[in-house]
Amino acid sequence: MEMYRISERDRRTATRCVQGTKIPIAGPSVQPIAQTSTFVFENQKEMLRAVTGKSEKNVYTRWTNPTTVNAQNKISALEGTDSTLLLSSGMAAISSTVMGLAKKGDRILSSDSIYGGTLHLFEDILPRNGIEVDFVEQNQFIDAIEDSKSEHRLCFFETPTNPALRLMDIKSVAEASRSAGLTSVIDNTFATPINQHPHQLGIDIVIHSATKYLGGHSDLIAGSVSGLTQQIGKIDNAARLLGGTIDPFASFLLERGIKTxxxxxxxxxxxxxxxxxxxxxxxxxxxxxxxxxxxxxxxxxxxxxxxxxxxxxxxxxxxxxxxxxxxxxxxxxxxxxxxxxxxxxxxxxxxxxxxxxxxxxxxxxxxxxxxxxxxxxxxxxxxxxxxxxxxxxxxxxx
Ligand SMILES: Cc1ncc(COP(=O)(O)O)c(C=O)c1O
Incomplete structure (x- = not known):
């Protein structure tokens, strides 16, 4: 008799929270925490293969760590994205994203109804590094995307906003950004991947302060960035040098929190x-x-x-x-x-x-x-x- 199985792709959200999308292989039901800074190789040849990306082995935790990768895969499964990068805080996720995607001379279009820390980063730190931010009142955000100039690299917004819970039409932002050639970035912290699916609505990059609902128990600080592998790769290149690496134990707590x-x-x-x-x-x-x-x-x-x-x-x-x-x-x-x-x-x-x-x-x-x-x-x-x-x-x- 043929057994009916739900394919990895068709697992529903609550199942993904508990088990991700991967079929488990034999071993411990909970992945051991790789609480290590560095990884040992059999010989120099193997080390060089890993360092040059010819093998997928972990080298150093600031680059990759299996406990972190485990949590990243689960967030990708929930956001419906190819890739996720975990960082040491929501602010590390936001700053690594803009530093990874924008360069000196670029401009960012941002809603003015955003988290205070993000607002300060955009107002004070980015301009010092040659990246200017144009703040737009929420009701004018889509018009501003449509009117954006060639030096605008990305647009950034939150919905619902902190703290007044105002909303932005995500699909309209995604469509306007695509037509204007901007990378769209949303902070999805307030909504969570249970209540809102921005990537499915066309948004390129989805950020979370994973400190909040994803972790869910007020016992860790973390941030996530999810999107297409190519864009997450660019952000990863910046993040590895900016150094906002998440600790493996925080990744473990986060993955555990997401189960519920x-x-x-x-x-x-x-x-x-x-x-x-x-x-x-x-x-x-x-x-x-x-x-x-x-x-x-x-x-x-x-x-x-x-x-x-x-x-x-x-x-x-x-x-x-x-x-x-x-x-x-x-x-x-x-x-x-x-x-x-x-x-x-x-x-x-x-x-x-x-x-x-x-x-x-x-x-x-x-x-x-x-x-x-x-x-x-x-x-x-x-x-x-x-x-x-x-x-x-x-x-x-x-
Ligand atoms: C909507 C939102 N985004 C980002 C952040 C920053 O996250 P973290 O404190 O994890 O750096 C916060 C923090 O409160 C937030 O509320």
């Missing part, structure tokens, strides 16, 4: 949707930003390009900065911390943390005010989380 990504995201999505609905009915909250709410101005785009609406929820409480601080300090389950995407709920005030010191005009364009609180909704019981928020509102808003 699909189930975690289901719970993050449903918890955040529940809180968004409940908080929309509370008069002590001026605004709730969540792509899954029908009141979200871009809900139609969300429905079109997202399989789930994510675990991030941003609210604007009815009070000043002092009240906002009291609100965040009064919560017990939502821990007072930056970062996001872990199993535990976290709360932060963007103007005091990730977006500290950013120009007021830009903040306004991003829908960020002194009353804005960003909630990374964890996988705890949603009723406990609601109770925590309501108690804190009692303390902060009269």
């Amino acid at each position: 990504l699909a189930v975690r995201m289901e719970k993050h999505n449903s918890n955040a949707a529940f809180l968004a609905e409940e908080l929309s009915r509370d008069s002590r909250i001026r605004r709730v930003y969540y792509p899954g709410l029908t009141s979200h101005p871009q809900h139609d785009i969300a429905k079109k390009q997202m399989d789930g609406f994510g675990g991030m929820l941003t609210i604007e409480i009815d009070g000043d900065l002092k009240a906002t601080e009291i609100f965040v300090d009064s919560m017990e389950l939502f821990l007072n911390a930056v970062s996001l995407g872990g199993v535990e709920s976290l709360a932060s005030i963007p103007v005091l943390t990730t977006h500290y010191g950013i120009d007021e005009g830009i903040l306004r364009e991003m829908n960020v005010s002194n009353s804005t609180v960003r909630l990374s909704v964890g996988i705890e019981d949603p009723n406990d989380l609601l109770y925590d928020i309501k108690n804190a509102l009692d303390m902060a808003v009269q």
Whole structure:
């Protein structure tokens, strides 16, 4: 009797999270951690073959490491890309990408609604190295791509944005970039490869702060870049010299974390949707930003390009900065911390943390005010989380 098998290519997302796409070979069920800086060769001839790329053997962990390759393959399987490069942080992934793809004299077209660290990198560090960045208001991004000049090398954007969860139509960005000859780069951290598939929609390069949902337990720092092998190769060449190498143990933790990504995201999505609905009915909250709410101005785009609406929820409480601080300090389950995407709920005030010191005009364009609180909704019981928020509102808003 012939046995029915699901081919490697047809494995569904939750299966890929646990097992990747490779059929396992006999040996340990969990790959041992290659916690080593260097690899030993039988002789000089074999070493030279590896150094010149004639064999695929590992030479030095700043170049390749089997534990890291294992995690990279799993992310490629989830993003649907040929290749993935893992680095020591999301910022290492972003900086290696732009240094690998752009050269002195090139310009980058960037949405202005991006993570604060990326904004500082683009504003302060890149121009010092001869790469200028043109920041564009989100609504004008696609027009700006269409009008781009020959010196524009790539475009960079996030959707949903941090922290106001505004959206960009990914397919339209991909199409406009392709016509204009730009390499399109997305930071897909907030959405995750469970909720959003930018490469399938035509985006060239997909970046994650793997510190967040991919790792999922707030116990590692990592970043990933996924795309076509040729482009990832260029980024890899830069990354090997820039040196933002991920430690093998972080790669191990990351690959382990991804095993539960699909189930975690289901719970993050449903918890955040529940809180968004409940908080929309509370008069002590001026605004709730969540792509899954029908009141979200871009809900139609969300429905079109997202399989789930994510675990991030941003609210604007009815009070000043002092009240906002009291609100965040009064919560017990939502821990007072930056970062996001872990199993535990976290709360932060963007103007005091990730977006500290950013120009007021830009903040306004991003829908960020002194009353804005960003909630990374964890996988705890949603009723406990609601109770925590309501108690804190009692303390902060009269
Ligand atoms: C959307 C986004 N991209 C990139 C980063 C940078 O990632 P990392 O802290 O892993 O360097 C962050 C960090 O918060 C982020 O929120």
